[in-house]
Amino acid sequence: MEFVQPIRSKEKIEEIKSVLKENGTRDLLLFSMGINTGLRISDLLKLKVIAVRGKSHVEIKEQKTGKVKRFPILGNLQSMLEEYTRNKDLSEYLFKSRNGENKPITRVQAYMILNKACRKCGIQDRIGMHSLRKTFSYHHYKQFHDVAILQYLLNHSSPSITLRYIGITDDNVERTLQQFEL
Numbered sequence: 359m360e361f362v363q364p365i366r367s368k369e370k371i372e373e374i375k376s377v378l379k380e381n382g383t384r385d386l387l388l389f390s391m392g393i394n395t396g397l398r399i400s401d402l403l404k405l406k407v408i409a410v411r412g413k414s415h416v417e418i419k420e421q422k423t424g425k426v427k428r429f430p431i432l433g434n435l436q437s438m439l440e441e442y443t444r445n446k447d448l449s450e451y452l453f454k455s456r457n458g459e460n461k462p463i464t465r466v467q468a469y470m471i472l473n474k475a476c477r478k479c480g481i482q483d484r485i486g487m488h489s490l491r492k493t494f495s496y497h498h499y500k501q502f503h504d505v506a507i508l509q510y511l512l513n514h515s516s517p518s519i520t521l522r523y524i525g526i527t528d529d530n531v532e533r534t535l536q537q538f539e540l
Contacts, residue, residue, distance in 0.1 A: 363483040364492035373479040383442050385471050392490025399487035403462040408448040410439050495524040
């Protein structure tokens, strides 16, 4: 099994946002929700307008764990959601397929959207839909250096799993090896 990587560069994140904005607000919102909430793609794609419109927090039952997760919608994400959902029916999927039916885009469609944008921005790392969750995790850790909180947010069983998950272990090992010489 190949592991996907987080997007470590904030500059690349902004580039990806610019590329996705060209495709329309839906694709940009999907990316922004993923990197700002840490939700799995399966949970993101199930969201309906009613879950987010006018809300300061979103509460979902995670598909994988069955646990209830509650998280705030803050800043730019809140304004994006307000604008995006303004004229949408409450029963619509947030990331509705453009085929005319009220169905969400598929995980494969979401992957193709993200992969195309990342390649256009010159990202060569292994990128997949889980990269959104890993990007959230990586930058949350870099900003707060609190593995316990991140472990809780991700529902991981140990700090070592969380550090390995976000690639901090790999980064730290590589940095020490680059500085090591006998």
